[in-house]
Amino acid sequence: MTTANSDRTPDISAAVGGQKNVEQLHKTSRDFRSDTFTMPTDAQLMAALTASRGDDVYHEDSDTAALEARIARMCGKEACLFGASGTMTNQLAIRTHMKQPPHSIITDHRAHVHMFEAGGIALFSQATTHGIVPENGIHLTAEDVRGALQLGNNIHIAPTKLVCLENTLSGIVFPQDEVERISDLARDHGIGMHLDGARLWNVAAKEVEARGLDASKEADVTTVLTHLLEPFDTASLCLSKGIGAPIGSAIVGPKEFIERARWFRKAFGGGWRQSGPLAAMADHALTHHFPRLAGTHALARRLANGLEAAGFEIAAPVDTNMVFFDATPLGLTTKQVVDALAAHPDPITISANRCVLHHQTSPQAVDDFIKVVTLLAEGVPVDKRSPREVGNIRKSIQVLTPPSDPVPEKPRKRVKLGY
Ligand SMILES: Cc1ncc(COP(=O)(O)O)c(C=O)c1O
The missing domain is CATH 3.40.640.10 (Type I PLP-dependent aspartate aminotransferase-like (Major domain))
Structure with missing residues (x-):
C-alpha cells in the first residue's frame, strides 16, 4: 500500500518535462486548494x-x-x-x-x-x-x-x-x-x-x-x-x-x-x-x-492530527482527502493561517479552511504545514484561547497514556462546508 509519495520516481523530470514543469510540480505538491491542481506526468x-x-x-x-x-x-x-x-x-x-x-x-x-x-x-x-x-x-x-x-x-x-x-x-x-x-x-x-x-x-x-x-x-x-x-x-x-x-x-x-x-x-x-x-x-x-489514493488519504489524516494537536478544531470527518479546520478556538482567523503558510520560505498554498490533498501532495508539505500552524498556535497566549481549546491541548498531551475505558465515537457535528 502507498503510504507516502516521496519515494517514487518523480512525476516530471527536467530531461523529459522541462525545468519549468519540475518547478511547477514542486509548487503543486504544496498546493492544498483543490485536487484539480495536479499536473500531468x-x-x-x-x-x-x-x-x-x-x-x-x-x-x-x-x-x-x-x-x-x-x-x-x-x-x-x-x-x-x-x-x-x-x-x-x-x-x-x-x-x-x-x-x-x-x-x-x-x-x-x-x-x-x-x-x-x-x-x-x-x-x-x-x-x-x-x-x-x-x-x-x-x-x-x-x-x-x-x-x-x-x-x-x-x-x-x-x-x-x-x-x-x-x-x-x-x-x-x-x-x-x-x-x-x-x-x-x-x-x-x-x-x-x-x-x-x-x-x-x-x-x-x-x-x-x-x-x-x-x-x-x-x-x-x-x-x-x-x-x-x-x-x-x-x-x-x-x-x-x-x-x-x-x-x-x-x-x-x-x-x-x-x-x-x-x-x-x-x-x-x-x-x-x-x-x-x-x-x-x-x-x-x-x-x-x-493506487496512490490510499496514501493521499493517510496524509490527510496526518494533517488533521497535526492541526488538532496544535489546537485547531477539525470541522468535518476526515474520511478521504479533505481537511476542514476551524481556527477560532485559538482566537485566530483563517486569513492568519493562509498568510502564515504563504510566508513559509517554501510557500504552502491554501485559500480557505478547506485543505484538499491529491496524489502529488508531498509528505514534506504536510509536515511543513503542521510546523507552521503549530508555531502560529504557540504564538497565541493561552488566556486568549477558548476554554475548549485549553482542554484540547491537555487532551493531546494525555494521548500518551492509553485510556482504560473505550473512547466514545466523536459525534459528527453539523457543519457548513463548501467548495
Ligand atoms: C462534487 C463536484 N461535482 C462536480 C464538480 C464539477 O467538476 P468540473 O470542475 O470538472 O466541472 C466538482 C468540481 O469541483 C465537484 O467538486
Whole structure:
C-alpha cells in the first residue's frame, strides 16, 4: 500500500518535462486548494503521444472507445460517455433523466449540481431543485428524502423525477446502507437516481483498503465500484480530480441512456474530435494514480492530527482527502493561517479552511504545514484561547497514556462546508 509519495520516481523530470514543469510540480505538491491542481506526468504525456487520433464524433477513436468500455465495466454499468468536465457530465446526465416540465429534483442543499454549476439544472433541464438540509447535518437520509418528495397530481407541485446524491460530499463518505435506503424509496416511486461521483474514486480507494483488497487489481476495484453504484441508474465520475487526468469526466449508465446523453453532448457543443490523447491520459491515470489514493488519504489524516494537536478544531470527518479546520478556538482567523503558510520560505498554498490533498501532495508539505500552524498556535497566549481549546491541548498531551475505558465515537457535528 502507498503510504507516502516521496519515494517514487518523480512525476516530471527536467530531461523529459522541462525545468519549468519540475518547478511547477514542486509548487503543486504544496498546493492544498483543490485536487484539480495536479499536473500531468511525463508518463501520462508519453501515453498521449502514442494514443489513437481518430474522430470521436464519428465514433472513430479507438482509445476513447476503449476508455469508455473500461470505465463502464469497472462501474458495472452498460455504457459510458467521456466528457469534458464534471459539470458537463452531471448536467448532461440530469438533462437526459428529465423529460418534460413541470418536474423537480431532490439534492442535498450543498450539492455541487445545485449550488456550483451556474444554475445549469434550471438552464438546461427547466427543473425546480429542492435542496434539502440533512436532519443529521452530514448526509441525507431516506426520511429526509421522503419528506421532500413531490408526488401525485396536485397541479401546484412539480413532481419529483430524480434524486441526485453526491459522494464524497466535502470529502465525507456517504454511508452505503443509507444510499441503498434512498434508492429503494426512489425506485418504489419510479424516481431516477443519479450520483455526482466526482470523487467516487476516493470512496472506492477507501473501501478497497477497508476490505483488504488490492487497489492495483482492476477486478478488486471493479467489485467495489459496482457495489457502490448498484443503487444508482447513472453516475458522473470526474477523471481530473483525485486520479489526476488533465481533463475529463465520465457518465455511466444504461446503453440507451448514454446514447441519448451523447446526443445532448453534441447539442451542448461538447462533441469532441481527436480525443484519443485525452482518453489515453485518463486511462493512464486510472491505472497508475488510483493506487496512490490510499496514501493521499493517510496524509490527510496526518494533517488533521497535526492541526488538532496544535489546537485547531477539525470541522468535518476526515474520511478521504479533505481537511476542514476551524481556527477560532485559538482566537485566530483563517486569513492568519493562509498568510502564515504563504510566508513559509517554501510557500504552502491554501485559500480557505478547506485543505484538499491529491496524489502529488508531498509528505514534506504536510509536515511543513503542521510546523507552521503549530508555531502560529504557540504564538497565541493561552488566556486568549477558548476554554475548549485549553482542554484540547491537555487532551493531546494525555494521548500518551492509553485510556482504560473505550473512547466514545466523536459525534459528527453539523457543519457548513463548501467548495
Ligand atoms: C462534487 C463536484 N461535482 C462536480 C464538480 C464539477 O467538476 P468540473 O470542475 O470538472 O466541472 C466538482 C468540481 O469541483 C465537484 O467538486
